[in-house]
Amino acid sequence: MIEMIWAMDENWLIGKDNVLPWHYPKDLQYFKSKTKDAAVLMGDMTYQSLKSYYKTKPLPFRKIYVANILPADYPDAIWVKDLFHFLKETNEDIMVIGGKTIYQLCLPYAKRLYITFVLRTHEGNVYFPRFNLSDYQLINKTIDEGLIFTVYERIST
Numbered sequence: 001m002i003e004m005i006w007a008m009d010e011n012w013l014i015g016k017d018n019v020l021p022w023h024y025p026k027d028l029q030y031f032k033s034k035t036k037d038a039a040v041l042m043g044d045m046t047y048q049s050l051k052s053y054y055k056t057k058p059l060p061f062r063k064i065y066v067a068n069i070l071p072a073d074y075p076d077a078i079w080v081k082d083l084f085h086f087l088k089e090t091n092e093d094i095m096v097i098g099g100k101t102i103y104q105l106c107l108p109y110a111k112r113l114y115i116t117f118v119l120r121t122h123e124g125n126v127y128f129p130r131f132n133l134s135d136y137q138l139i140n141k142t143i144d145e146g147l148i149f150t151v152y153e154r155i156s157t
Ligand SMILES: NC(=O)c1ccc[n+]([C@@H]2O[C@H](COP(=O)([O-])OP(=O)(O)OC[C@H]3O[C@@H](n4cnc5c(N)ncnc54)[C@H](OP(=O)(O)O)[C@@H]3O)[C@@H](O)[C@H]2O)c1
Pocket: 005, 006, 007, 008, 013, 014, 015, 016, 017, 018, 019, 020, 021, 042, 043, 044, 045, 046, 047, 049, 067, 068, 069, 070, 080, 081, 082, 083, 084, 097, 098, 099, 100, 101, 102, 103, 105, 126
């Protein structure tokens, strides 16, 4: 199954250049709890951003796939050259962790969405691509320190 996880504010903002526009420890904690034992898929920009954040420490995921059109050699990750082929053919449970481009390309394949709604607006320049959230059913919602943690599942047609 393909799942996706992201945090966005009231304007669907998700990034400021190549970093998060905010620092919410509760959301980082939530993200870690959902991804630490997972096989994750991300774009090259998000991978580079995480690498500069973790510096020499290993990235905290069980298995890492990185999508990049250009040939790339990742010491700790598997290069995904053909994203659509990968999404169609994989039998693994995959958690998509960003960024904008990869979210947009993966959304049609995603069955479950973990969306953290960050209240208020923030400064930044990268937005989650608009889509119809009513195609999904809310299956869980918790509120903690101004963050709304939601889980949605695609309504099967
Ligand atoms: N708020 C959140 O939860 C959250 C989470 C993660 C990231 N973000 C934000 O998202 C932003 C980064 O997003 P981004 O869109 O710039 O970068 P990205 O999605 O991380 O990476 C884009 C990469 O995807 C590759 N790509 C595009 N189409 C492809 C295809 N069909 N097959 C394989 N690879 C393909 C591109 O390759 P080429 O370079 O070769 O074109 C590029 O390397 C940052 O601001 C970050 O902070 C926010």
